Amino acid sequence: MESLQGMKCEQPLGSGPSRAPMSRRILLADDDPASLEGLRSLLVAWGYEVETAEDGRAALDKVGAVHPSVVITDVVMPAMSGLELLDAVKREEPAIPVIVMTGHGTLETRRRATAQGAFAYLPKPVDTARLRSVLTKAFHKTRSLS
Numbered sequence: 001m002e003s004l005q006g007m008k009c010e011q012p013l014g015s016g017p018s019r020a021p022m023s024r025r026i027l028l029a030d031d032d033p034a035s036l037e038g039l040r041s042l043l044v045a046w047g048y049e050v051e052t053a054e055d056g057r058a059a060l061d062k063v064g065a066v067h068p069s070v071v072i073t074d075v076v077m078p079a080m081s082g083l084e085l086l087d088a089v090k091r092e093e094p095a096i097p098v099i100v101m102t103g104h105g106t107l108e109t110r111r112r113a114t115a116q117g118a119f120a121y122l123p124k125p126v127d128t129a130r131l132r133s134v135l136t137k138a139f140h141k142t143r144s145l146s
C-alpha cells in the first residue's frame with residue numbers, strides 16, 4: 001500500500017493548475033502544513049487544480065469563491081472541524097462530493113461522516129491508489145450531475 005508519508009511527487013509537464021480544466025478543481029482543507037503540501041503536490045501531479053485552506057472555516061469561505069468540484073477535508077482542525085465543514089458544504093452546495101480523511105478515526109466518526117453525506121471516508125496516511133479511485137468516482141458523479 002503506497003501512502004503519502006515520505007512520498008516525493010514530481011509534476012508531469014503540462015499538468016499544473018493553470019492547465020487543469022475547471023471541472024477538476026479540488027478544495028483541500030488540512031491544518032497540518034506537511035500533509036496539506038504533500039497532498040496538494042500529489043493532486044497537482046495528477047492534473048488537478050487545487051485550492052488549499054488551513055482549517056474548516058477558511059475552506060468554507062473559499063467554497064463560494066473557487067467553486068470546487070470536490071472537497072477533501074481532514075476531520076480534526078481548529079476553528080471548524082472537517083465534519084462541521086462537511087455539514088456546511090452539504091447545506092450550501094449539496095452536489096459537491098466531500099471526501100473526509102483522518103488520522104484519528106473512530107467508528108463513530110466514520111458513522112457521522114457517512115450520515116452527513118460524505119462521499120468517502122479515508123484513513124491517514126492516505127492510500128494513494130484508493131484516493132485516486134475515490135477521486136475518479138467523485139468527478140464522475142460531478143459530471144453526471146452537471
